[in-house]
Amino acid sequence: MRHGIITLFLALPLAAAFLLAAVGGAKRRFAEIVGVSSPLALLALAVYVFFVRGSEPLVYSFSGWPAPLGVVWVLDGLSMLMLLAANFVAAAVAVYSVGYMKSYTAPAKYYALFNLMVGAMNALALSGDIFNIYVFLEIASVAAYALAAFGLGRDELEASFKYVILGSTASAFILMGVAIIYSATGSLNLADIAAVLAARTADSSGGAIRLAALLMTSGFALKAGLVPFHAWLPDVHSSAPSPVSAMLSGMLIKVAGLYAMARIFFFIAPVARIMPNILVFLGVLSMIVGVLLALGQWDFKRLLAYHSVSQVGYIALGLGLGTPLGIAAGLYHLINHAVFKSLMFLNAGAVEYSAGTRDLKSAGGLAARMPVTGATSLTASLAIAGVPPLNGFWSKFMIIIAAFQAGRYFAGAAAAIVSVLTLASFLKVQKYVFWGKTKENLSSVKEVPLSMTLPMAALAVACVLLGIFYPVVRDTLIQPAAMVLVRALEYSAGAIK
Amino acid sequence: MINYFLVFVLFGVGLYGVLVKKNIVKKILGLAIFTYAVNLFFVLIGYKAGGAAPIFAVGSEANFVDPLPQAIVLTAIVIDLAILALAVAIALRIYEKHGTFDITEIRNLKG
Numbered sequence: 001m002r003h004g005i006i007t008l009f010l011a012l013p014l015a016a017a018f019l020l021a022a023v024g025g026a027k028r029r030f031a032e033i034v035g036v037s038s039p040l041a042l043l044a045l046a047v048y049v050f051f052v053r054g055s056e057p058l059v060y061s062f063s064g065w066p067a068p069l070g071v072v073w074v075l076d077g078l079s080m081l082m083l084l085a086a087n088f089v090a091a092a093v094a095v096y097s098v099g100y101m102k103s104y105t106a107p108a109k110y111y112a113l114f115n116l117m118v119g120a121m122n123a124l125a126l127s128g129d130i131f132n133i134y135v136f137l138e139i140a141s142v143a144a145y146a147l148a149a150f151g152l153g154r155d156e157l158e159a160s161f162k163y164v165i166l167g168s169t170a171s172a173f174i175l176m177g178v179a180i181i182y183s184a185t186g187s188l189n190l191a192d193i194a195a196v197l198a199a200r201t202a203d204s205s206g207g208a209i210r211l212a213a214l215l216m217t218s219g220f221a222l223k224a225g226l227v228p229f230h231a232w233l234p235d236v237h238s239s240a241p242s243p244v245s246a247m248l249s250g251m252l253i254k255v256a257g258l259y260a261m262a263r264i265f266f267f268i269a270p271v272a273r274i275m276p277n278i279l280v281f282l283g284v285l286s287m288i289v290g291v292l293l294a295l296g297q298w299d300f301k302r303l304l305a306y307h308s309v310s311q312v313g314y315i316a317l318g319l320g321l322g323t324p325l326g327i328a329a330g331l332y333h334l335i336n337h338a339v340f341k342s343l344m345f346l347n348a349g350a351v352e353y354s355a356g357t358r359d360l361k362s363a364g365g366l367a368a369r370m371p372v373t374g375a376t377s378l379t380a381s382l383a384i385a386g387v388p389p390l391n392g393f394w395s396k397f398m399i400i401i402a403a404f405q406a407g408r409y410f411a412g413a414a415a416a417i418v419s420v421l422t423l424a425s426f427l428k429v430q431k432y433v434f435w436g437k438t439k440e441n442l443s444s445v446k447e448v449p450l451s452m453t454l455p456m457a458a459l460a461v462a463c464v465l466l467g468i469f470y471p472v473v474r475d476t477l478i479q480p481a482a483m484v485l486v487r488a489l490e491y492s493a494g495a496i497k
Numbered sequence: 498m499i500n501y502f503l504v505f506v507l508f509g510v511g512l513y514g515v516l517v518k519k520n521i522v523k524k525i526l527g528l529a530i531f532t533y534a535v536n537l538f539f540v541l542i543g544y545k546a547g548g549a550a551p552i553f554a555v556g557s558e559a560n561f562v563d564p565l566p567q568a569i570v571l572t573a574i575v576i577d578l579a580i581l582a583l584a585v586a587i588a589l590r591i592y593e594k595h596g597t598f599d600i601t602e603i604r605n606l607k608g
Contacts, residue, residue: 145587169512175539
C-alpha cells in the first residue's frame, strides 16, 4: 500500500464538497448521489486501510519533507480507531439524510457542508502536528456552525450564534496554547515536541507548558461540551436538524474535543502533571451534572444532548485516569457512545419526521406504529444505560474498574450511580414515546422510509456486535489505540526518525 | 515584555466584549478583537530585535525573524475571516427573524 492513500481521507470529501458547492443549484438527486457516495467510499477506504496497514505507524510526509520540518500525517492505532468510527457514523448519517432532509431546501449546500465536516474530522484524526490539528478543528467547526443553523429557524439561528461565539472563543484559547508551546519548544510536530520536552529537565519550561495545557484544556473542554463549558451543547444539539445533531453529538464533540485533547495532552503530559486530575474532575462533574439535568427534560433531543454531556464525562474520566485500562476504557466508551448516541438522535429525528413532535408527553405508543425505530431505540437505550451484553456495559464496567484500581473511589462510585440514573432516564423515554397504547392523533403514523430505517438498523447492529464481540474489538481496535497514548513518548521517538 | 502585556490587554478587551455585551454585533466585534490579539501574540513570538524579513539572498545576513509564525498567522487570519463572515451572516438572519440585535430579547433557548 502506498502511504499517500491516506490523503484520500481528506481529498475525497473535499472534492465532493467542492463539486457540490460549484453546482449549488443542481438537482436534488445529483446532490444526494455525490453527497452520500463520498462518505460511503470513505467508510470502505477506512476498512481497507485497516486491513492492509502494517503493525507500524504509517507516516506520510507532504511534499516529501520529513518531520519535524515538513507537515506529516500519522496513521497509528488511535487514528485508525477514530477514522473507522467517524466514517461509519458519517456514512450512516449521510444515508439517513436522504430521507430526512427532503423537507429542507438546498440539498447541494447541505451535502457540501457535511462532506467538509467529515473530511476535516478525518484530517484532524491523521494530523501529526498541533497547528494542523487547530486548522482542521476550525474547518470542522465552521462546517458545524453552518450546519447547526441549516434550517434557519429562530431557535436554530440563536443556537448557532451561541455556538459560533463560544466555539471561536475556545479556538482562540487553543491557538494561544499552540503559540505558547511553539515558543517553548520551537516545534509544532507532536513527536518532536515530546522529544524536545523529554530531553529537558522537568522544570526548564514547565511553567509555559502548564499554561499552554491549561489554555488548551479549557478550549477543548468547551468543544467537547464538558461541564462547566457545556452551556451551548444542549441548545445546538437539540435545535439542529437531526442528522446534524447525530453527527455533532456522535462524532464532532469527540474528535474535536476529546481526541484532540488526548492527542496533544499525552505528548506534553510528563511536563504538565496536574492535567490528569483536571480531566478526572471535569469528567466526574460532567457525568453527574449532565445526567441530573437530563432527568428533568421532556424534549426528546434536549434530553439526549444532556446525556451527551454526561457520557462525555465518562470518556474524560477514563482518559484522565491515565492507566492503560482507564485509557482503553475511555476510548472504548468513545466509539460506543459515537454509535449509540448518533443512533438515538436518528431515532429522535425519525419520531419527529413521522409523528411531528419532540415532546415526550405528546408522543406515545409509537413502537407499534414504527417497529424499526422502536426496536433500534430500545437497543440504543439499553446500550447507553449499560445493560449487558451491549457495548455500553463493557466500557462503563471497564471505566468503573479502572477508577477503583487507580484508587479514585469517589469517581468509580459516581460512574456506577450515574449509570443507574441514565437507565431511569431512558426508561422514561421508552415509556412515554414507544410503549403503551398509541394515542388517537398518532394512529395514522407510518414508519419512516427505508433510507432512514437502514442506517438506524446498521447502527443498532453495531451496538450489539461491539458488545458481543467485546474481546475481539478490544484486542484489534481498542488496545492498539490505547497503547498509542500509553506509549506516547516511546512512539514519538519512532515517528520522527 | 510590554508588548506581551499589551497583547493580553487586547485579548481581555475582546473577551470582555464577547462575554458582557448584549448586542450581538458588539459580540462579533469582540470576537474579532481577541482573534487579532492571538494572531499578534503569535507574530510577536517569532519577532527578533533587529531581525530582517526572512528572504534569503546572496550576501544577506542570516539574522531573520522566525518566518513560521508569519505563515501560521496568515492561515489563522483566513480562518478567522471565514468565521467572522459566518457570524455576520447568522447575525443578519437573526435580525430578520427577531427584528433586534439584543441578545436578551431573543433568548428562547435555556442553555
